[in-house]
Amino acid sequence: MLRLDGVPVQERFDFWWEAVAQSVVSVDVSSDQAADFWAEMRTLDLGVAQLSRVRCVSFDARRSPSRIRRSDPGHYQLSLTLRGRSGIQQEGREAGLAPTDITLYDTSRTFHAWTVAEGAGSRAAGGSRPSVSDGLILQFPREVLPLSASAAERLLAVRLSGKDGIGALLSGLLHQLIAQPGRRSPSDALRLSTVILDLVAALLAHELDTDASGSLSNPHGVLLMRIQAFIERGLGETDLSPSDIAAAHHISVRHLHKLFQPEGVTVGGWIRLRRLERCRRDLADPLMDDLPVRTIASRWGFTSDSHFNRAFRTAYGASPAAYRRHLREPRDTADASGEGPVPVDSRHADL
Incomplete structure (x- = not known):
């Protein structure tokens, strides 16, 4: 759990976004509440994928070409809004998101994302913390999604429903995992990530197959x-x-x-x-x-x-x-074969 309660108020904004750059993605950020910033993040390592729950005051974030050149993890990120409002612009599309809405975006492409906390501008009950947005972020290497890149790209920055059907199954599983993280073996984590990625692919495929507007169907x-x-x-x-x-x-x-x-x-x-x-x-x-x-x-x-x-x-x-x-092997044990450690997020070479 990453929290800011022990960080001096004047250092919280910079501290938080440096931590986000390390664990999620590097962005340029502004916030009306930068001087009185509050946020917290819980992260669950699922081996192939990573799931994070982020509670945060309102902010505006941009992933610029220079940020991408400096650090490009090559990930898709799937966002599920739980509380407040949020939005994202990417590839000429814009998705406005309310609670239960899902969207997909690509860290290798520029984007503009923002959140507006529920009841922004007022303090939460008790006055100890500002009102915050709440959401889940699932991130994973693009190449592990069992769906073609061209198919996934047609749904970047598109609002998807997490209320019913496959979206509800995916949302429910993600919410349950982060609410009850527990201790899981690496093999359990791998199996869970496989199930999650199959659900993500099924949700995207369903949307492409059934969209009636003609703008996405192909x-x-x-x-x-x-x-x-x-x-x-x-x-x-x-x-x-x-x-x-x-x-x-x-x-x-x-x-x-x-x-x-x-x-x-x-x-x-x-x-x-x-x-x-x-x-x-x-x-x-x-x-x-x-x-x-x-x-x-x-x-x-x-x-x-x-x-x-x-x-x-x-x-x-x-x-x-x-x-x-x-x-x-234990994490700190060198590979006796002399081949060195295996990268956690290995990228597929051209085959």
Whole structure:
């Protein structure tokens, strides 16, 4: 828990935003209450993802090109407003958010975000603290979202409902996790992050598939999501090929490759990326420690040990065995293999 109660009043504003830059994202900020600033943040590490609950007085924040150049974590951030009002502008869109509303934005792109505390301008009951906004921020590397980048980008800075359907399931899970953090093993955290990211992808896919305005719906985008879901179900099949995928969706192989061009990856590259991510999840799970690396690779469609080892090292910066071993060691123990620590937020290299 990060609180400002023990920080001198004149230092609180700068102290807080420096801490936010370290744990969430670096922004330029202004606030009418900078001289009497109050905020608190509770953060839950879910391995692949991080969930934070932030209570804060009103502020106005901008992520500028210079901030991005200096520090770019390459994350999506999903915001759920619990109390007060907030908003975000990104990619020419603007979302005004009330309690239960959800929105997605990208830390690698400029944005303008703001919050207005409930009852702003007056003190909370008892007069000890100003009124604050309250919200959850889920952040995760873009590449771990099981949804195409082009599909997700069409929903940046769009208001999504957290009141019903998939949005309500996601909101309820996030709220319950942060309200009752408890102690979880790394494997539990990994499984939770997998469930959460699948719900995020389902929410975005649902919105793209059912939007009636025409501004977001895109037949090619919907087809691409269906194809990616088909690939996800068939990752363990060694003979999964572009021709089979195209035939299953009644399109030509040429059209299939064209659908993937905006993703900056070939069909085969997407299959390898998703297989590698499945292998990484299994290697991180202590319940699968009895399974040899070769078995895990085989169950997700890799038929060559040397090919799998090279691809995994390229994607995650360490061999599969070293990656698994590192996760079982105490944080301050050096990797005996000499390969060094495995990055927590490894970025996928081009495959």
